[in-house]
Amino acid sequence: NKELxxxxxxxxxRGDSLSKxxxxxxxxxxxxxxxxxxxxxxxxxxKLAEKFILIQxxxxxxxxxxxxxxxxxxEKKLIKHYQFYERNLESKLADTKTYPASYLxxxxxxxxxxxxxxxxxxxxxxRGSENNLNSLHISLDQSYIMHKLKxxxxxxxxxxxxxxxIDSGIADEIIQILPEKDYLxxxxxxxxxxxYLLLKDSGDTxxxxxxQQIIKENHQKFESNEAYEVYTYLQNICIKQxxxxxxNFLLLLxxxxxxxxxxxxxxxxxxTPWMYKNIITAGLLxxxxxxxxxxxxxxxxxxxxxxxxxxxxYNLANLHFYKKEYSVTISILNTxxxxxxxxxxxxxxxxxxxxxxxxxFYSLDSLLSSFRLYVMRNKLLxxxxxxxxxxxxxxxxxxxxxxxxQKEQIILIKKKIEDEEQIANKKWLIKKVEEMLL
Numbered sequence: 001n002k003e004l005x006x007x008x009x010x011x012x013x014r015g016d017s018l019s020k021x022x023x024x025x026x027x028x029x030x031x032x033x034x035x036x037x038x039x040x041x042x043x044x045x046x047k048l049a050e051k052f053i054l055i056q057x058x059x060x061x062x063x064x065x066x067x068x069x070x071x072x073x074x075e076k077k078l079i080k081h082y083q084f085y086e087r088n089l090e091s092k093l094a095d096t097k098t099y100p101a102s103y104l105x106x107x108x109x110x111x112x113x114x115x116x117x118x119x120x121x122x123x124x125x126x127r128g129s130e131n132n133l134n135s136l137h138i139s140l141d142q143s144y145i146m147h148k149l150k151x152x153x154x155x156x157x158x159x160x161x162x163x164x165x166i167d168s169g170i171a172d173e174i175i176q177i178l179p180e181k182d183y184l185x186x187x188x189x190x191x192x193x194x195x196y197l198l199l200k201d202s203g204d205t206x207x208x209x210x211x212q213q214i215i216k217e218n219h220q221k222f223e224s225n226e227a228y229e230v231y232t233y234l235q236n237i238c239i240k241q242x243x244x245x246x247x248n249f250l251l252l253l254x255x256x257x258x259x260x261x262x263x264x265x266x267x268x269x270x271x272t273p274w275m276y277k278n279i280i281t282a283g284l285l286x287x288x289x290x291x292x293x294x295x296x297x298x299x300x301x302x303x304x305x306x307x308x309x310x311x312x313x314y315n316l317a318n319l320h321f322y323k324k325e326y327s328v329t330i331s332i333l334n335t336x337x338x339x340x341x342x343x344x345x346x347x348x349x350x351x352x353x354x355x356x357x358x359x360x361f362y363s364l365d366s367l368l369s370s371f372r373l374y375v376m377r378n379k380l381l382x383x384x385x386x387x388x389x390x391x392x393x394x395x396x397x398x399x400x401x402x403x404x405x406q407k408e409q410i411i412l413i414k415k416k417i418e419d420e421e422q423i424a425n426k427k428w429l430i431k432k433v434e435e436m437l438l
Contacts, residue, residue, distance in 0.1 A: 410436050414437075
């Protein structure tokens with residue numbers, strides 16, 4: 001359809017700058033604008049685009065394509081053609097080097113079901129009493145148990161985070177029979193089973209290390225996104241324990257991140273700013289500065305283009321702050337203009353702490369005044385956020401104005417900070433006031 005080709009080319013090249021009427025003229029220069037016909041053209045182009053991305057995706061999925069084609073050939077009773085694809089499928093389903101075990105497990109049942117249909121439809125095989133029912137039951141059980149365990153783990157995790165009840169059906173009954181029926185010999189089922197054991201007792205470091213080792217040794221048997229997902233359970237458990245005050249899990253968390261880097265998973269998935277920030281924060285808290293610096297230099301390039309510069313300079317400055325190289329932190333932050341409001345706020349807060357640690361209170365007072373003006377004028381900040389930062393600025397000003405020996409005033413300001421609910425970075429303020437009392 002030539003009109004759809006013109007519409008497509010026009011939208012791709014100039015769609016943002018042209019009105020509907022101007023686009024219509026590109027398609028039908030000698031006809032008056034017709035809104036309903038214009039909408040029909042758009043709808044038809046959308047349908048073609050949907051078909052295109054579907055076919056393109058099917059082409060990428062080797063086994064799915066062969067399974068679909070085999071089913072079509074079987075329905076049309078083109079047995080010779082079907083048998084060619086059948087042999088092809090058998091070869092691919094045995095190819096554990098090319099395809100992850102979790103993926104093969106999902107496809108094995110589809111293949112066995114298809115094979116059963118072929119045997120049922122073949123009169124010669126029926127007379128010989130040939131069937132694949134044993135293989136069909138094994139693949140069905142394994143596929144079902146894998147999916148059941150996977151979503152049972154997700155349900156337990158969800159219930160722990162959101163404090164809700166989820167009916168997991170017969171999951172508990174399945175858990176009981178796993179060791180008896182040798183299902184744990186399958187590496188994917190065994191992995192999810194160990195994740196389940198860990199979720200039931202998240203403080204068990206021995207079980208965490210065991211599960212981590214199982215995942216690391218068998219990560220190639222999962223698809224990349226699923227391999228990252230199973231590691232996420234371990235990450236979340238460590239972060240939960242750290243937030244509860246158990247810093248013994250900090251080094252365990254770092255070892256999990258090191259696994260992800262070593263086996264290359266982070267470069268195969270959709271690497272998000274959230275992942276980037278969490279890994280750097282863990283590195284800084286554990287004082288693994290050399291490792292953190294290497295991570296920043298190598299993995300910033302995986303960030304979304306619009307975040308790369310902000311993320312790089314802020315985290316580089318933060319690294320030097322944790323190393324107590326406050327002058328370097330100030331130098332970096334004074335040479336970069338953040339375009340993201342979150343980085344701007346964090347960057348200014350990092351500057352405040354750096355000047356404070358260097359006892360440069362004159363520069364700090366000037367910075368606090370400009371920061372207050374920035375917060376006041378910023379239309380993107382909510383009133384609640386503005387109040388939190390105004391209180392932060394106010395209390396920092398009070399702290400730097402108090403002489404170290406004025407104990408009564410220090411105790412009074414500490415109480416005011418503790419009583420104030422709307423305040424940003426409250427823990428840091430209390431810590432600094434307590435240091436003044438020593």
